[in-house]
Amino acid sequence: DIVLTQSPDFQSVTPKEKVTITCRASQSIGSSLHWYQQKLDQSPKLLIKYASQSISGVPSRFSGSGSGTDFTLTIDSLEAEDAAAYYCHQSSSLPITFGQGTRLEIK
Amino acid sequence: QVQLVESGGGVVQPGRSLRLSCAASGFTFSSYAIYWVRQAPGKGLEWVALISYDGKNQYYADSVRGRFSVSRDNSKSTLHLQMNSLRIEDTAVYYCARDGTLYSTFYYYIDVWGKGTTVTVSS
Numbered sequence: 001d002i003v004l005t006q007s008p009d010f011q012s013v014t015p016k017e018k019v020t021i022t023c024r025a026s027q028s029i030g031s032s033l034h035w036y037q038q039k040l041d042q043s044p045k046l047l048i049k050y051a052s053q054s055i056s057g058v059p060s061r062f063s064g065s066g067s068g069t070d071f072t073l074t075i076d077s078l079e080a081e082d083a084a085a086y087y088c089h090q091s092s093s094l095p096i097t098f099g100q101g102t103r104l105e106i107k
Numbered sequence: 108q109v110q111l112v113e114s115g116g117g118v119v120q121p122g123r124s125l126r127l128s129c130a131a132s133g134f135t136f137s138s139y140a141i142y143w144v145r146q147a148p149g150k151g152l153e154w155v156a157l158i159s160y161d162g163k164n165q166y167y168a169d170s171v172r173g174r175f176s177v178s179r180d181n182s183k184s185t186l187h188l189q190m191n192s193l194r195i196e197d198t199a200v201y202y203c204a205r206d207g208t209l210y211s212t213f214y215y216y217i218d219v220w221g222k223g224t225t226v227t228v229s230s
Contacts, residue, residue, distance in 0.1 A: 034216040036152075043202055043220040044152065050216070087152055091214045095168050096142075096154040 002026055004088050006099035014107045019075040021102045023088035028068045032092040035064055035073045038101075039084045047086075048073065080106050109133040109219050111141075111203050116224030119193055127224060129186040129203035134219075137161070137181035140206040142217060143188050145199035145226075155201070156188065159212040166214070171197075193228045200225050 003026040013019055023033065031051040036044040046055050048064035051071055061076040075082055083106045088099040115127040129141065143155040156177040157166045165177050176189040186203055200223040207218035 032215075036217070038152075043222050044217075045220070046207070046216065046218050049207065049218075055218075085151075089152075089216070091216060094166055094214070096157070096214055098152040098154070101151040 001095055002029060002090050002093060002097055004090055004097055004099035006086075006088060006102045008102060009100065010103045010105070012105040012107055013078055015078055015080055017078050019078050019082075019104065021073045021075075021086055023066075023071040023073070023099050025069045025071070025090060025092075029090045029092035031067050032090055033064075033066065033071045034089045034091065035062075036087045036089065037082075037084045038087065044087065075104075078104075078106070082106065109205075111205065111219060111221035113201060113203050113221045113224035116201065116226045118227045118229060120230055121193060121195060121228055123193055124189070124191045125193060125226060127188040127190065127201055127203075127226070129188075129221060131184040131186070131205075134205075136179075136184035138209050140208070140211040140214070141179065141186050142202075142204045142206065142214075143175075143177060144202045144204055144217070144220075145197075146202070146223075147196075147199045150199075153199070157206075157214055158186070160210050161212075164212050190226070193226075195228050198226060198228045 035048040038044040052064045085101045112130045158177045174192045202223045204217040205219040208215040
């Protein structure tokens with residue numbers, strides 16, 4: 001199984017700060033890595049597909065990069081509404097796996 | 108608008124069965140693969156099952172293989188998850204979710220999620 005390890009598990013950040021969340025795969029997955037945001041008591045929402053492809057309707061402050069085993073989700077100029085858990089997801093091979101999640105708290 | 112609505116959750120004893128349903132609207136259901144993904148209380152996301160757009164291919168997580176079965180009725184835009192021999196550790200919110208690729212027989216990314224239905228396995 002491909003294990004996805006996110007870091008950090010938790011981060012407390014201030015508005016307008018730049019945030020970087022990393023996702024490391026236990027083996028190379030090319031660009032088959034996607035990012036989701038899940039706000040409290042809501043279902044997840046797709047933010048980035050295939051490591052760096054933007055999604056219509058998602059604010060431009062969200063961006064992704066990486067390939068192979070190391071991936072990054074960047075949030076430029078954090079806003080209060082970005083308080084949420086963030087998950088990476090790999091679709092390179094079965095079983096489909098998710099990272100353990102990164103929880104962002106806004107100070 | 109594009110929508111997935113899960114139903115059928117509830118409280119059930121260990122060893123019993125439950126059938127979840129997912130009703131789709133706002134898109135051509137028969138053109139998309141659909142996932143079941145679950146989330147235990149306070150935990151992260153766990154993939155459970157996937158069925159191809161035409162229903163011919165099903166994939167399962169090891170934790171549910173042999174106990175859960177996914178099926179779809181494209182004429183009714185409905186997906187089902189039959190859950191047998193339920194265990195305490197199956198307690199979770201169950202989401203149905205759409206693969207973002209047309210006519211996918213494999214797995215890509217999830218672009219639409221339902222709001223989920225809660226399954227509690229408890230004696």
